[in-house]
Amino acid sequence: METFEWDGSIALGIASIDEQHKALFGWINSLNDAIRNGEGSEAVGNVISNLITYVTEHFNEEERMMLSCSYPGLPAHRNEHDKFVSRLQEIQVDFIDGHELGNNMLEFLVDWLVRHIKGTDQGYNQFIRHQQKS
Numbered sequence: 067m068e069t070f071e072w073d074g075s076i077a078l079g080i081a082s083i084d085e086q087h088k089a090l091f092g093w094i095n096s097l098n099d100a101i102r103n104g105e106g107s108e109a110v111g112n113v114i115s116n117l118i119t120y121v122t123e124h125f126n127e128e129e130r131m132m133l134s135c136s137y138p139g140l141p142a143h144r145n146e147h148d149k150f151v152s153r154l155q156e157i158q159v160d161f162i163d164g165h166e167l168g169n170n171m172l173e174f175l176v177d178w179l180v181r182h183i184k185g186t187d188q189g190y191n192q193f194i195r196h197q198q199k200s
């Protein structure tokens with residue numbers, strides 16, 4: 067997979083969240099590098115664990131933010147987060163079972179995140195902006 071570069075087209079304009087999104091793509095790129103450079107299963111496994119930890123913390127923070135502003139879309143948004151974490155955990159289990167992780171999996175992660183940020187995350191972003199105006 068080509069290295070994915072975060073750019074302004076997927077910025078929300080909330081500095082802390084944008085930084086976390088950049089870091090998420092950074093972890094996916096690290097996973098891509100570890101696989102491509104044949105860094106070995108321990109190194110790749112560590113990157114997967116770190117990615118899952120980081121994703122979980124980031125989602126928790128978004129959910130806390132949505133809760134604090136009483137965003138009505140929180141349950142559906144949380145559901146998407148939970149499904150993505152479950153998918154990552156399946157990928158981890160597959161990897162531990164000896165399956166090779168390929169480009170399809172990496173592209174799925176990037177595509178999911180880009181779509182989620184542009185669509186679902188924009189939902190709370192617009193809600194918060196609207197709230198701040200009124």
Ligand SMILES: [Fe+2]
Binds near residue numbers: 187
């Ligand atoms: Fe989100």
